[in-house]
Amino acid sequence: MALRIADSVYWVGAVDWNLRFCGSYTTPLGTSYNAYLLVDRKTVLVDTVKGTHTMEMVGRIKSVVDPAKIDYFIVNHAELDHAGAFKEVLRIAPNAEIICSDRGRDSLKGHFDFDRELTIVKTGDELNIGKRNLVFIEARMLHWPDNMMTYIKEDHILFSNDPFGQHLATSQRFVDELDEKFVMDHAARYYAQIVMPYSQLVLKKLEEVKSLNVPIDMICPAHGLIWRKNPEKILSAYERWAKGEAEDRAVIYFDTMWGSTDLMAREIAKGLTDSGVPVTVYNTRTSEWSLMARDLLLSKIVLVGSATLNMTMMPSVAGILAFFKSLRPPPKIASAFGSFGWGGGAVRDIISTLKEMKFNVIEPGLQFKWVPREDQLRECYEFGKQIAQKI
Ligand SMILES: Cc1cc2nc3c(=O)[nH]c(=O)nc-3n(C[C@H](O)[C@H](O)[C@H](O)COP(=O)(O)O)c2cc1C
Ligand SMILES: [Fe+2]
Ligand SMILES: [Fe+2]
CATH class of the missing domain: 3.40.50.360 (Flavodoxin domain)
Incomplete structure (x- = not known):
């Protein structure tokens, strides 16, 4: 079943309990691949899962809508733990408009053989989906050139993809359902292994987001638990880590x-x-x-x-x-x-x-x-x- 995480927003991802390596880094407690479904006048899929968990995601989507009704398919990042079900989505959602960053075109073409059009978006571009408007924020090199984030203007929800995630397989979906120190410890391991090389860009991006003056009530990363209460906790942790405060x-x-x-x-x-x-x-x-x-x-x-x-x-x-x-x-x-x-x-x-x-x-x-x-x-x-x- 999909899990409703906010008004018209569903988690349709998958939990990978036994993963011990994600790419090059260790994941002693597994991970989750968080895909999200937004149901407004238009239906939007934000990211997918690793290929091994494709059918689990498809089942969760089907518990909410007929996948053929997906209007927009947003690919925030083409790495295979998030775009592993890309081809399957193209098959089950034949009319979906595929949205990615400029560098996303390169990484999608580099991973998949497909002949559908791509809609390229850049920071600040907006997409109306009914009562809501989505805003795209490029996050180049956090941690691939293609990385992008998607923000719901009305609900103040940020789909951040890899940044702010943790490699944790849990049956809970929200940080506040677990001991926050435990989750923060795993967020630190994640930052150290995946984000640390790009600390200067993290500081720039945090500044940019601050200057946009947009409220963030919830951060939905592509791995681990969702920051529902106090997302500023993870934002300030990223600021401390990026500044090298030890x-x-x-x-x-x-x-x-x-x-x-x-x-x-x-x-x-x-x-x-x-x-x-x-x-x-x-x-x-x-x-x-x-x-x-x-x-x-x-x-x-x-x-x-x-x-x-x-x-x-x-x-x-x-x-x-x-x-x-x-x-x-x-x-x-x-x-x-x-x-x-x-x-x-x-x-x-x-x-x-x-x-x-x-x-x-x-x-x-x-x-x-x-x-x-x-x-x-x-x-x-x-x-x-x-x-x-x-x-
Ligand atoms: C296969 C092998 C190769 C070694 N090569 C060197 C070496 O090239 N230069 C050196 O100073 N000592 C070398 N040693 C000696 C070790 O550095 C020395 O036994 C040291 O006390 C081992 O410290 P440990 O007890 O922390 O392993 C070598 C020892 C072994 C077993
Ligand atoms: Fe990634
Ligand atoms: Fe990832």
Whole structure:
């Protein structure tokens, strides 16, 4: 069944309980693909679902209207988790006018073979659908060139597509039906993995929306729960995250072969904790990426450790650093540590990557040969304490 979420607005999406990767990023609690149906004098479908969930969406649409009656099909974003049912919609809604952004034409043509006309809209363009008027807002590179948002002028509802979403599979559809902190935690993981590289554009877009002076009563993202009460909470969280405002806490990422670098990580963590700086420690080989990315976003201090393997850092550390670098995080206080056996190389290479990330790097980091002795572990503890003072 479709779920009526506002006057004449229905959720017709699907919940993907067992998805563990969406594209490149981890989704430990699954996700939902939110498609919406607006029923006014005209019938409008906003986005679709991943291809695997097409029939679920079609069933929900049919519980409200005959799909052949769809007049407008708005494609806010052509990525396959939202446009996966594109061809099926073309088939069941043969008269629907397809609406997308200018860059949407490129991504739709790049994904699907079809010969229907596209109506291209740009920021500020309006579409009357009866009692309501829709306004389109391009959101280029949030997070693809084609991204666009659709706003209902009369109801003050924003269909934001990917921005403001969370990867969460739940039977609830509204943030206020769950613990808000829990949802916000997942919104942060989502921001860190998907939106963070475009933080400067987020700030611009938020400014632009503010200057339009349009009220937003509800934000309907394309993943996860709907911000029905207090949508300004997620708007202000995006502003904080985009500005790079982090918390007074630290995160340590490391990998080890024989445990020495692990011993160092634990002593450094104690030094931070005893200085009043909360810290989270992740073994990069076994830890969940959305958690590690969230703490990169939220922490002021980032420490990376690795044993030296073949003159450089271990592959799981290199992997997470390559991912983190691509996320273009705001500046952090950072340093490196690790155990080595002869020539070393891990700490040197981590430091050089942290510098490439334009972090405020504390050099030369800390490294010990073979298994750290008592006094060396005390140095690790002191290293943690010293770094805590940098906040
Ligand atoms: C397969 C292998 C390759 C290694 N390559 C290097 C190396 O190129 N340079 C070096 O200084 N140490 C090298 N080491 C030594 C380790 O860095 C050393 O054993 C270190 O104490 C391991 O720290 P861990 O206990 O945190 O794994 C290597 C060790 C192994 C097992
Ligand atoms: Fe997307
Ligand atoms: Fe998406």
